[in-house]
Amino acid sequence: MAFIKARPWTSITILLGMLIIGINAYFVFKDDSVVARSYFIDEFQKAHIGTHTxxxxxxxxxxxxxMYTVSADATSLSxxxxxxxxEVMMNDLLATYKEDEINDELTxxxxxLAAYETELRDLEDALDLIEDDYNDADPKSSIDTDQIDDNLSVTLKFELAQQNSPSTAIALLNRHIxxxxxxxxxxxxxxxxIQARQGLISPIDGVVSAIKEEAGTLTIEIYSSEKAMYAYLSEKEWQKxxxxxxxxxxxxxVKDSLSGIVIEKQAIPTNADTAWAQELAKTATxxxxxxxxxxxxQDDLLEDIxxxxTGKASIIVNEAFxxxxxxxxxxxxxxxxKKKLYxxxxxxxxxxxxxxxxxxxANSAIFTDFLEEGTPMISxxxxxxxxYTFRTMPVEKIQWSHFKDLTWQQYVKYIVF
Structure with missing residues (x-):
């Protein structure tokens, strides 16, 4: 009190200075402040260029x-x-015909064979029709199934009608062909x-998976020696x-990881009769x-497996270099x-x-823009x-111990300037 009475102007100057500092600090640090100021950055991510998936x-x-199935009239076999x-090899004898039944089996x-050859001609005619439309100067955006041969199956005509463009219909027909x-x-x-060896022969190298006789017909199912893998998708995953x-x-x-591609995905939901789904369901949900x-x-053969x-499959549905x-x-x-990032x-x-x-x-956004390597990105x-940020080009998160390294003069300079 004596100091204020002895030096009134000095005291007033000090009080005004403290008032200015307090007002400045309020306008700088309030939530809706528009005053240019430095920011303390306690969390950031560095930009690193690469391939993300x-x-x-x-x-x-x-x-x-x-999987192949061959069948014959059971009464015609000896x-x-x-x-x-x-294990069987291509052309191995699976069953022997009775001599007097050979001609009937050949017929x-x-x-x-004649039925498949007719089907092939019908498919090729449909393909020519769609390709002509696709190559037209003004191609249609949908398939007119009324123009397609009536001999095609109802299922195939329905599949064609679902296609959005001639190009996808062409791919579908080529697969059926x-x-x-x-x-x-x-x-x-x-x-x-049959003509040479008088018997039912294996069409491939493989393994006999089943031998069944029903309603007088013998059916032999063969798994190919070449292996692949099945996985099962949810409806959301199917879209990707x-x-x-x-x-x-x-x-x-198998010690090493394998690479491969998606060969085919089914548009029809898996049912209770799907053997490989049933088998996988024993150990996976x-x-x-x-x-x-x-x-x-997979690109490499699976031998001795x-x-x-079972195994794991990781399908790359999006990739950005x-x-x-x-x-x-x-x-x-x-x-x-527009998407923005600080x-x-x-x-x-x-x-x-x-x-x-x-x-x-699930947690990240993948973007393709030029950034200098290591550029900090903030929320x-x-x-x-x-x-300005509190620390130019921060290289680590600020810890409480860092504040002890700053003097009171540095804090005052930060608040004022």
């Missing part, structure tokens, strides 16, 4: 790449030459072998997975209430739909940049653009 990870099971689990196979050609090849081989996508595989008893089967083909061996990853909650969306430039100033988000994963809390 979104994956669908699934349990998978080893299965034959293809002997069955194989048993379940037996049956020749009728089947390939399957029909395969059946023709199998029957032709059977005819040749496409044929031709890359997949990384890990199989029990399949998507509920509905799931869809997808066939995966039995069918039904020369891209960056950031917490997707840090990306803000403007009213016009970064800190080389001078330590805050910058709000527009980014091109390629896709989102989307509103900040004044071009304001």
């Amino acid at each position: 979104e994956r669908v990870n699934k349990d998978a099971i080893v299965a034959p790449a293809e 002997a069955v030459n194989v048993k379940r689990g037996q 049956k196979l020749e009728s089947e 390939a399957e029909t050609n395969r059946q023709i090849t199998v029957i032709e081989a059977q005819i040749v072998e 997975v496409q044929e031709g996508q890359t997949v990384d595989l890990k199989v029990k008893h 399949l998507p509920q209430p509905t799931n869809y089967e997808v066939l995966l083909q 039995p069918f039904s061996t 020369d891209s960056y990853r950031v917490d997707k909650s840090w990306v803000t969306t403007t009213k016009n739909g 970064t800190i430039d080389s001078d330590g100033k805050i910058h709000l940049m527009t980014i091109n988000v390629e896709f989102n994963t 989307n809390e509103p900040r004044n653009i071009a304001a």
Whole structure:
């Protein structure tokens, strides 16, 4: 008190200075402050360029790449030459015909061959029709199934009607043509072998998986020696997975990881009769209430691995090269739909940049824009653009111990300036 009376002007100057500092601190630090100021950054991510992916990870099971069924009238056979689990080679004799029944069996196979050849012609005619439309100067955006041969199956005509463009219909027809050609090849081989060896022969190298006799017909099912893998998708996953996508595989008893591709995905839900789904369900939980089967083909052969061996499949459904990853909650969306991200430039100033988000994963946004390696990216809390950060180009999170290193003069300078 004596000091104030002795030096009134000095006291007034000190009080005014403290008042100015207090008012300045209030306007700088209040939540809606528009005053340019420095910001303390306690959390950030560094930008690192690389290849980033979104994956669908699934349990998978080893299965034959293809399954073949050959059948014959049981009364026409004199002997069955194989048993379940037996390995067979292409053209091995599976069953021997009675001599007096050979001609009847040949007639049956020749009728089947003629039917497949007719189907092949119908498919090729439909393909020519759609290709002509696709190559037209003004191609249609949908398939007119009324123009397609009536001899095509109802199922195939329905599938064609569901296609969005001629190009996808062409791919569907080519697949059916390939399957029909395969059946023709199998029957032709059977005819040749019956004529030469008087018996039912194996169309492939493989393993006999089942021998059944029902309603007077003997059926032999053969798994191909070449193996593939099946996985089962939820409806949401089905929308993301496409044929031709890359997949990384890990199989029990195989030391190294394998790469491969998605060969085929089913549009029809898996039912209770799907053998490989039933087998996988013994050790893994399949998507509920509905799931869809997808066939995966690894690049390398699976040797000495039995069918039904389980593993893991990681399907790459999105991939961005020369891209960056950031917490997707840090990306803000403007009213016009643009994506924005706060970064800190080389001078330590805050910058709000527009980014091109390629896709989102569960926790991250993947974007492709040029950033200097190591650029700090910060959360989307509103900040004044071009304001300085508390520490220029921070390299680590600030700890409480760091505050002890600062003098009171530095704190005063920060608040005032």
